[in-house]
Amino acid sequence: MNTTTGAGGFSESIAGELPYLRRYARALTGSQETGDRYAAATLEAILQDRSIFSEELSPKTALFHAFHMIWSTAGAPTATSESESAGLEQKALDHMAGLTSNSREALLLNTIEGFTFAEVAQIMEIEEGEAENLVHIAISEMERSMTGKVMIIEDEAIIAMDIHSIVDEMGHTITGIARTRAAAVELGAKDRPDLILADIQLADNSSGIDAVNDLLQQFGDIPVIFITAFPERLLTGDRPEPAFLISKPYSEEQVRSAVSQAMFFASTETLVA
The missing domain is CATH 3.40.50.2300 (Response regulator)
Known part of the structure; x- marks a missing residue:
């Protein structure tokens, strides 16, 4: 359980995990700019409604869970400019759309961020067995890509x-x-x-x-x-x-x-x- 108390302790618990949330968001979207937008939106949402930062979870798991609430609500990101980098990002997003739903999220959470299947399940609000299955599906699909x-x-x-x-x-x-x-x-x-x-x-x-x-x-x-x-x-x-x-x-x-x-x-x- 998260035992963080007080505004200072709460801010410190988020600040310590924020670089890893940004890393995850960048890898998930394929873009630093888009990933940072999602990370910033997550922090804004937590500041507006502390209840989405679950005290039943560890600080890192709670932060990533809040991110996924924003991510799942907003839907797939899209490139927002006519620049070359936006074009590359859009190609990546188009490619990503062909993967099994939620599989990349589960894979990144488990293999890059080090969450257990149980923690991935908490973050994504799915069953633990489904989280494990999604990771295996993602590995198979992406290695064939x-x-x-x-x-x-x-x-x-x-x-x-x-x-x-x-x-x-x-x-x-x-x-x-x-x-x-x-x-x-x-x-x-x-x-x-x-x-x-x-x-x-x-x-x-x-x-x-x-x-x-x-x-x-x-x-x-x-x-x-x-x-x-x-x-x-x-x-x-x-x-x-x-x-x-x-x-x-x-x-x-x-x-x-x-x-x-x-x-x-x-x-x-x-x-x-």
Whole structure:
């Protein structure tokens, strides 16, 4: 049960979980702008009616439950401008419409945000068995959606080979493993990837964020997943932020889920170091 009392404690309990709600909303919509709109709408709704923030749930579960009340009421988001990024977002949303209803939500909640099936059920107001079934459906549908070429930017050999094994087993082709920013740029020039998986801190103290920016400047929109022990460097609230961010230590399910969804959306936003 949520034992938070007082306005200060209540605000602190939400503030601590907000970066993860924003991460979830971005991954769910495929857009930082749209995801942030839904997160902001959730906070506004809670401020107007505290009853939607259930004290019977943990703060994080209660916050995500309130988000889903807004999400389910508003329906599927739509792109709101004529910009190129809005066009990419609309393509992603059109693609998402072909999936089994509620399956991506359940998958993201379970594999990326770490909620148990019981907690997913509470958030989505469904039965626990249905939550588990939706996760399995989403994994199956998204892995069938698309395969492609994947670049790995990671300086730790054991981690790089583990990621390589997971992605290879999913049916994707690995273009190579880069341990530095310069090596990543060189590898990309040889074989343009369809997806990039990148650490932030690399072998020569260069930045994985800089490496990704170099590649995006060269190739344009490529989906990116950051797998890092320093997620706080990217969950800052500054624009733009990555839609897909996995914290180390990671699980195989997290990697498989993020790769499937990033390839599914097949778009990203350039990061600013």
